[in-house]
Amino acid sequence: FGNSEPVTAENISNWLLELQCPSEIAAILGLIGAALYLAALAWLANYVAKRIITSLVHPLIHKSGAKWDDQLAEHRVLIRFSHIVPAAVIHWLAPSVFAPHTQLIDLCRVLVNTYLIVIVLLIIDALLNFCRAIWDHLPVGKRFPANSFVQAAKLVINLVGSIFILSAILGKSPLVFFSGLGAITAII
Secondary structure, three states, rough: OOOOOOOOOHHHHHHHOOOOOHHHHHHHHHHHHHHHHHHHHHHHHHHHHHHHHHHHHHHHHHHHHHHHHHHHHHHHHHHHHHHHHHHHHHHHHHHHEEEEOOHHHHHHHHHHHHHHHHHHHHHHHHHHHHHHHHHHOOOHHHHHHHHHHHHHHHHHHHHHHHHHHHHHHHHOOHHHHHHHHHHHHHHH
């Protein structure tokens, strides 16, 4: 394994073939090794992003004089944004790591798209919790609690998110699912 060669499934397989590994096993181990390499890079990217947020951004938030921004850290809004980084790493590196294996590249794209939808749903959930906490600290929040509105918004957003997740997994347009949902609603 030379220093100048990038880590790809094919390069790992070739290296294993040089070590007298049978070709079928070398091909499988090459794919597994490339997947583990990609997973390790994604995990490392997520770890670094979280450390930056917890070590640099959160202390700045806590040092500020404003109280509302402390709720960002408390409800983990910024931490949830850090989960976008490993998805970006996989999105950018999967085509080169699995270069001749287009089915694996397509699988990575589907998984990344699904993961991103889930992350966006988690971010929206944290933002809604943040907004509710800010609302509750206002004088008007004591007279008009926002819990029921936030719960209703979460229900609708998660339903829409589920449609987008099905769309990403099945490779269909979300409009197909929304039109089917409209037809079912009309029947009911």
